[in-house]
Amino acid sequence: MKSQWECVLRNLGEWVGSFATVKPAGDLIEDIPSIIKLEGVRDNQAIHLVLTRFYPLPNSTERYAKEVVWDFSTPPGIGAIYFDPGAFSSGALAVTAGVKTIAEFSLIAIDRRFRTIQLFDVDGKFDRVTFVSEHRQGTTIPARSQLTIPDLLGTWQGTATTFYPQSTSRTVARSHSTLTALDRGYQLVADNDSIDLTATSDRLLKFTLDGRAYQILLHPDGGYTTAPTQIALGHPFCVEIGWVHESGHRQRLVRQYDSTGRWCGTTFYVEELLRFPIV
Structure with missing residues (x-):
């Protein structure tokens, strides 16, 4: 198993894409082209990061560049954890009443990345999600098309690696889940639990878990995000990103919080x- 820093280094390079922010139902708020460069320095003992985003000028078709520069020598991010391919998740260590909650995720497949930032407002309501679809500068691998519900149907099997922040330990287990189309809606069976899902559009699925309402929003480039519509102290919850980066192959990251609002895995x-x- 690689060290955290070795996993961070899997993200080195220059990545071209955009920051597309949408409402929970999928309505586009803005789409900002971007270039992010992560350069190893001091023999890869540190990283120099430059994020450039290109914002539209008012009443013009032209854009202006805005840069963010950051140097770091330890894995960045609050509550961050990295996995062997370079995938990572970061976010709040605990949910705090009256404070916005943010969860960030990134999945990587060689020369492509799919990232999301999920935002809950000060009242705990799911407010918006920004998804960032990127490829390495100089590569010609095309992005995948808009994810559809049929892309997720079937039985998925693989491995699940879980990190527990309280003990800083990891476990590796087999994963197995099946999504089936029914006469009315869909059924997900995972870990001997069964969840009924309803499609409210061709991009949005809704379900209930542990008494909480959740939604799955399907994105372009084969990705999706899962989030509760409302978070509140006293109720455990999870947030998720999934990515069908090629037909029949999927990666997922799930961030769990316990009933006290503390990040637990x-x-x-x-x-x-x-x-x-x-069917």
Whole structure:
């Protein structure tokens, strides 16, 4: 198992993409082209990061560049954990009443990355999500098309690596889940639990877990985000990103919080589609 810093280094390079921010139902708020460069310095003992975003000028088709520069020599991010391919998640160590809650995720597949930032407002309501689809500068691998519900149907199997911040330990287990289309909606069976899902549009699925309402929003480039519509102290919850980076191959990151609002674990899944259900 690689060290945290070795996992960070898997993200070195120059990544071209955009920051597309949408409302919970998928309505686009803004889409800002971007270039982020992560350069190893001092023999890769530190990283020099330059993020450039290109914002539109008022009443013009032209854009202006705005840079953020950051140097770091330890894994960045509050509550961050990195996994072997370079995937990572960061976010609040605990939910605090009256304070916005942010969860960030990133998945990587060689020369492509799919990242999201999920934002809950001061009242705990799911407010918006920014997804960042990127490729390495100089590569020609095309982005995948808009994810559809049929892309997720079937039985997925792989490995689940979980990090527990309280003990700084990790466990590795097998993962197995099946999403099936029914006459009315869909059914997800995972870890012997069954969840009924309802499609409210071709991009949005809704379900209830532990008495809390959740939604799954499907994104371009084969990705999706899962989040509760409302978080509140006294109720455990989880937030998730998934990415079908090539047909039949999926990565997922799930960040879990307990009933006190404390971050209690992050699980990274690498899965393959075994078979399609008979419907």
